[in-house]
Amino acid sequence: MRKPRRVVPRMLAPSRILRTTPSQAGGGREREDLVDYAEHAIAKGSRSFALASRLFDRDTREKVWLLYAWCRRCDDLADNQDHGGTLGEEEGAERRLTAIRLLTERAFEGLPTADPAFDAFGLVARESGLTREMAEDVIMGFELDARGWRPRSEADLARYCYHVAGAVGVMMAQVMGVPRDDSWMLDRACDLGLAFQLANIARDLDEDDKADRCYLPVEWLVEEDIEPGQHLKPHHRQELTDIAARLIRRMERHEAYARLGAAKLPFRQRWAILAAARIYGAIGRRVVELGTRAWDHRVVIGRLEKLRHVAAAFGEAVRNKPEEPPEPPAWTRGAILIDVRMAQPIPPPPMEPLADE
Known part of the structure; x- marks a missing residue:
């Protein structure tokens, strides 16, 4: 009687083509595309600050827009609204705050977030040396609002x-x-x-x-x-x-x-x-x-x-x-x-x- 052949589990794909997601500032998006997105976000979200931001030199202006886009998106997610419009339902606030923290952490790690505002933040954080503590200080404000404090x-x-x-x-x-x-x-x-x-x-x-x-x-x-x-x-x-x-x-x-x-x-x-x-x-x-x-x-x-x-x-x-x-x-x-x-x-x-x- 022959000895049963040992079955070795096979990988679904050859190991040579498996790759970890590379860490890239902006999650791999083009900087120009993120700046365009951020410019639109500030123009829609704050006309006063948008006007003042035009006075910065180009490099500073673009970085300010990138940071603003993240702030605006976090605020909208926390309050379930669109560019500071009417507040949405409070239900699900905890989950939205979890999403903000998770996406911000991925942005710091240079991983894609599927959200251009967070990818924009990852880019400006890398370029300007922003820290996780700085980001958490701001997120705490969104959390206070979301919880009706x-x-x-x-x-x-x-x-x-x-x-x-x-x-x-x-x-x-x-x-x-x-x-x-x-x-x-x-x-x-x-x-x-x-x-x-x-x-x-x-x-x-x-x-x-x-x-x-x-x-x-x-x-x-x-x-x-x-x-x-x-x-x-x-x-x-x-x-x-x-x-x-x-x-x-x-x-x-x-x-x-x-x-x-x-x-x-x-x-x-x-x-x-x-x-x-x-x-x-x-x-x-x-x-x-x-x-x-x-x-x-x-x-x-x-x-x-x-x-x-x-x-x-x-x-x-x-x-x-x-x-x-x-x-x-x-x-x-x-x-x-x-x-x-x-x-x-x-x-x-x-x-x-x-x-x-």
Whole structure:
């Protein structure tokens, strides 16, 4: 009786043609294609920032667009919306946040993500030396929004503004070539982001309320004797106006300190930053000027006025002599970071596969 022949499992394909996915910045996509995608994303998502970004030199401009595309896409995924439009259903927020983290990690590794916004981020991260910690600081802001978080204290508001805007400012500074160890310049970049976010909060109180969101600290509402969920009611318009003015006073302090940082940048970068600061600052100050009528309609700055701010920023960039602010902002990046690192973190969702195996 013959001995049975041993069966050796055969590979489905010869080993010589099996390859691991190569690591390439941008996931293998052409840089030109990613820049085109990012340009379209910023033009659709933020007309004010899109205009200011045109003032950068070409290399900086393209990197800023690439970073913006990732920020915009993460925000849209977290809120289940399209380019900042109407908020979608909250169901599935955990899974969307998992997707953001997984795709961002693949982007850092240079692996294809099947999403040009994340591939764009992988490219600019590789070119500019962005870190995973920087990215996670920003993702934490999307997570707070996706989970319906609301600030109870002023320190809570500071941390929120840092995650959704200050941390983005830090990344933008590095994209512009600011060294990672230049803490003073990164602080000023953070100031600019905080200023932008404070202006946005003051302007968008009505829109946020319709989306069942509120970024005003509970402590501030209590100080004004505003009942929970009632801050947009007509009988509280004056109190709301006072709170908005409080936000804009803080905005102006951060804006002034951001100007000190802009003075250290090359001319084209300085011009772009000053133009953006002027446009967003004008939005915040318009809210204060309108008083109780500030939320009857969304405050916008027309194109002609934006162009005037661009021209004024040019003159300011040429002179390059920012005034020393009379007093520093109450919030500093160092203090916020201490609070962020010490605060009880929101545990990240489990790293589940994006699709069934």
